[in-house]
Amino acid sequence: MAVEVAVVGAGPAGLAAAGELGAAGFRVALIDEYPIPGGRLLGQRYHWKNLVWDGKQQAETLVDNVRQWHEVRWLLQRSVYDLERAPSGWALSLNPGDPSVVYAQAVVVATGATEVPIPLVNWTLPGVLAVGAAQVMTAVYGVAPGRRGVVVGANPLSFAIAEELLEAGVKLAGIVMAPGSENVDVVGSLDDQWQRIVGLRGGGAWPLRTLGRYMTHAWVRQFLMSHAPKSGVPIRGVRLRPNVVATAVEGTERVTGIRLARIADHDESIREGWSEPVDFVCVSGGLRPVPDLFRIARVKTAWVPELSGEVPVISPWGETSQTGLFAVGNAIGVESALVAIAQGHLGAHGVTRYLRGQSLDYRLAEPDQHRIQLAREQSPIAFHPKIGQGVEHLRALFLESLGAP
Amino acid sequence: MNNTTDRPMVIQFYCDGEPFPGINGEPVAMSLWRSGVTTLGWNEVTGDPRGLYCAIGHCFECRMMIDGVRDQRACLYPVREGLEVFRQTVPTGLGEP
Amino acid sequence: MPTHNDEVILCRCEGITLGQVRAAVQQLQPTSLRELKLVTRLGMGMCQGRVCRPIIQSVGQAMFQDRSETRLAYQIPTRPVSFGDFVKADDDYE
Numbered sequence: 001m002a003v004e005v006a007v008v009g010a011g012p013a014g015l016a017a018a019g020e021l022g023a024a025g026f027r028v029a030l031i032d033e034y035p036i037p038g039g040r041l042l043g044q045r046y047h048w049k050n051l052v053w054d055g056k057q058q059a060e061t062l063v064d065n066v067r068q069w070h071e072v073r074w075l076l077q078r079s080v081y082d083l084e085r086a087p088s089g090w091a092l093s094l095n096p097g098d099p100s101v102v103y104a105q106a107v108v109v110a111t112g113a114t115e116v117p118i119p120l121v122n123w124t125l126p127g128v129l130a131v132g133a134a135q136v137m138t139a140v141y142g143v144a145p146g147r148r149g150v151v152v153g154a155n156p157l158s159f160a161i162a163e164e165l166l167e168a169g170v171k172l173a174g175i176v177m178a179p180g181s182e183n184v185d186v187v188g189s190l191d192d193q194w195q196r197i198v199g200l201r202g203g204g205a206w207p208l209r210t211l212g213r214y215m216t217h218a219w220v221r222q223f224l225m226s227h228a229p230k231s232g233v234p235i236r237g238v239r240l241r242p243n244v245v246a247t248a249v250e251g252t253e254r255v256t257g258i259r260l261a262r263i264a265d266h267d268e269s270i271r272e273g274w275s276e277p278v279d280f281v282c283v284s285g286g287l288r289p290v291p292d293l294f295r296i297a298r299v300k301t302a303w304v305p306e307l308s309g310e311v312p313v314i315s316p317w318g319e320t321s322q323t324g325l326f327a328v329g330n331a332i333g334v335e336s337a338l339v340a341i342a343q344g345h346l347g348a349h350g351v352t353r354y355l356r357g358q359s360l361d362y363r364l365a366e367p368d369q370h371r372i373q374l375a376r377e378q379s380p381i382a383f384h385p386k387i388g389q390g391v392e393h394l395r396a397l398f399l400e401s402l403g404a405p
Numbered sequence: 406m407n408n409t410t411d412r413p414m415v416i417q418f419y420c421d422g423e424p425f426p427g428i429n430g431e432p433v434a435m436s437l438w439r440s441g442v443t444t445l446g447w448n449e450v451t452g453d454p455r456g457l458y459c460a461i462g463h464c465f466e467c468r469m470m471i472d473g474v475r476d477q478r479a480c481l482y483p484v485r486e487g488l489e490v491f492r493q494t495v496p497t498g499l500g501e502p
Numbered sequence: 503m504p505t506h507n508d509e510v511i512l513c514r515c516e517g518i519t520l521g522q523v524r525a526a527v528q529q530l531q532p533t534s535l536r537e538l539k540l541v542t543r544l545g546m547g548m549c550q551g552r553v554c555r556p557i558i559q560s561v562g563q564a565m566f567q568d569r570s571e572t573r574l575a576y577q578i579p580t581r582p583v584s585f586g587d588f589v590k591a592d593d594d595y596e
Contacts, residue, residue, distance in 0.1 A: 035432070079462075080580075095581060117557060119511065121507050124466075126443035126456030129459075132460065132461065133460030136461065183506065183524070183565065184564070295576035296578055448517055451517035453517075458514075463552045463553065465582070
């Protein structure tokens with residue numbers, strides 16, 4: 001199959017890009033491995049400033065917009081497993097085939113983010129889920145992950161999904177901290193985790209908010225967090241248990257319980273251990289951008305902690321270091337769906353200019369960049385308190401790359 | 406594109422030869438979980454039971470033989486009337502499908 | 503912080519535990535994360551490291567002071583493909 005643009009990923013960013021490209025009259029292939037378009041939007045349902053953010057509804061609006069353009073071909077339930085240069089632009093290999101190769105003059109990579117795991121003893125048992133899986137089950141398919149569960153790992157994603165689970169009538173033993181060790185340290189020390197909790201935005205009733213500026217001092221944070229009751233403190237109905245850490249999952253054929261331990265305040269050593277009955281466990285180390293296709297296509301990437309991981313160095317139009325290869329959405333940094341949609345629009349405008357041979361002068365991207373910034377400010381969730389710094393860092397790397405031979 | 410209509414259609418499919426109900430178009434793993442089947446296969450190296458983990462096609466833990474093809478992701482594969490799915494690497498003692 | 507038990511699985515696909523990694527480091531003395539992957543098959547299973555990459559990177563940092571988070575290689579296919587499909591794709595390639 002030959003198209004003008006291939007969009008990889010039919011989540012908020014990919015759908016937004018495909019809609020704009022369809023409106024511009026391009027022949028587009030929109031590819032996603034999931035059977036239903038919408039990506040992570042499908043499970044999102046958050047209360048926010050007396051409003052409800054209904055991701056499913058948002059996805060439907062975006063999908064309807066794309067459907068009116070008949071030059072957009074939908075290729076669902078297909079994975080892109082290779083992306084390489086071809087004489088006319090790019091060749092994308094698909095599995096299952098039919099078509100097995102899509103040729104495109106330009107590509108928009110909108111592959112989103114994936115979850116960071118928390119390794120626990122016995123975490124391969126059926127009933128241990130990435131927290132996003134519990135969201136998909138509950139919100140998209142109406143399947144309860146269990147009767148009573150526990151969330152291991154405190155971050156914006158796990159808080160939002162814990163709220164959703166409670167609203168769906170699923171009981172939770174709370175959000176407990178992730179373990180670490182000298183050899184395996186995925187989400188950092190307990191105090192690293194506490195620092196991130198303190199930086200959380202969007203929790204209206206967050207009781208620690210008023211203490212926020214004192215919590216920047218390590219000793220204040222450590223004193224308050226380690227003196228919280230073992231049963232935790234309620235945050236919008238979710239019990240955060242800042243001094244309780246999960247050490248193992250219990251069960252033989254499937255999850256029957258979780259082994260927890262209280263952490264001593266001064267040296268983070270285990271003080272006591274006990275078991276609580278649960279029939280499912282959600283692990284959550286947060287989200288990270290998916291860099292796979294960028295790396296395969298030899299795109300220049302950088303490690304930007306504020307954007308939650310490895311991201312491509314991109315121009316203000318969203319173009320990567322490989323001409324004709326654009327990147328949008330969570331694949332360029334973990335942010336809310338509102339930001340991803342705005343990035344999708346910008347990327348589509350960049351591709352339009354590229355294919356029409358128009359200038360990609362970065363000053364011309366300012367109106368679209370402004371809309372992204374607005375979306376960022378309006379977002380109910382910030383996945384990192386210093387997103388702005390990450391975006392600036394990425395821009396500096398781009399400008400630096402212009403000077404490089 | 407997807408066969409789900411506004412009214413969910415209940416269908417019957419087969420896992421290891423046994424009949425199970427499902428809602429037409431939903432992923433196989435969701436139908437099985439609703440019926441209490443959480444073990445979708447056994448790891449080839451360790452032999453321990455595995456099930457749904459990421460639910461969005463990343464982890465391949467839910468791989469099953471579906472429509473006669475091995476290693477299909479049950480979290481993505483839409484269920485339909487009469488569909489045959491099998492759990493892989495069944496430990497001896499539980500009986501081969 | 504509580505130390506992970508040696509039995510904790512780091513790579514779900516290949517079922518590789520922290521204990522196995524420790525033993526491999528002691529016996530085979532790999533000098534880099536890449537070598538460790540080759541001797542243990544850490545992150546080389548069905549998901550191609552999609553799940554365990556952050557875990558492997560943290561092991562690399564701890565054991566080899568390897569802070570090059572972004573430099574672990576990515577291989578095609580990024581998704582498992584049957585050999586038949588792979589050959590077919592090659593035939594379709596003009």
